[in-house]
Amino acid sequence: MFIRIACASALALASATSAFAATTPFTDEAAFLAAIGEPVDNFIDFETGFTDGQNLNGTTLAGGATVNATVGSTSIEAGAGSIGGSNPIGAFALEASDASGESFTLTFGSAITYFSAFYIDAGSPSINGVSFSSTGASGDTATFAGLTFDLADNVTEISFTSIDGDGRWGIDDISFGTASAVPLPAGLPLLLSGGLALGLMRRRKRG
Incomplete structure (x- = not known):
């Protein structure tokens, strides 16, 4: 006994x-937020403190996320149709551009247990090795993608790879952080x- x-x-x-347990993908924002169960630690919509055409390679964003272009370039683009014919969610979005297959990473100073973003004008995107569906080719194409991780996996980098398209795609409204441990019942x-x-x-x- x-x-x-x-x-x-x-x-x-x-x-x-x-x-969280093993890596879990989400394509619905409401389900992702429900799984986290608390307000996100960090949210970046690129609307404040950025300028059109600004090169973000090597830039550390709010919350300690550093942008690193591995193929091509990363920059801020503004205006309707500015992301390969598609629109940012607001006025600005982060765009990756190169004719030979663009990829970049976001690295963090400490392990995260969740990440989300809306990807724009992207064909067959892969985020940290998880495949998501392609977006439309023009207009309002922003599509949600979210991932949760076990803290023991020590995820300190998010990679965006295997993007097929017209050479210009982007992300917007990103969130990331570390969810609190699941609490024990009070009694x-x-x-x-x-x-x-x-x-x-x-x-x-x-x-």
């Missing part, structure tokens, strides 16, 4: 240390302590 209770205590405490610590005490008393009586 005592061993069973001790094992139950260990399992309950272990379950409280990680908010569980008291229940566990009572169970442990009961187990000890039974062992003493048998002795």
Whole structure:
């Protein structure tokens, strides 16, 4: 009995240390936010502090996300149709452009457990190795993609690769952070302590 209770205590405490299990993709923003269960730590919509045509390669954004172009270039583009014929969500968006297959990364100073973005004018995008569907070719094509991770996976980089299209695509309205550990039910610590005490008393009586 005592061993069973001790094992139950260990399992309950272990379950409280990680908010998510394996990498999980989301294509619905509401479902992604529900899975996080709290306001996002960092949100960047590129509307403030950026200028049209600004080169972002090597730039560290709010929240400690650093943009690194691995193929092609990354810059801020503004206005209707400015992202390969597609529109930013607001006035500005981050655009990657190169004729030979653009890719870039966002690196973080510490591990994150979730990331999301709207990708624009992108064909067959892959985000951290997870494939998402292509967008439309023009107009309002922004499409949601989200990922959650186990903290133990130590995810400190988000990569955007294998983008097929017209050589110009972008992302907008990105969010990232570390979700809180799943909380224990309020009465569980008291229940566990009572169970442990009961187990000890039974062992003493048998002795």
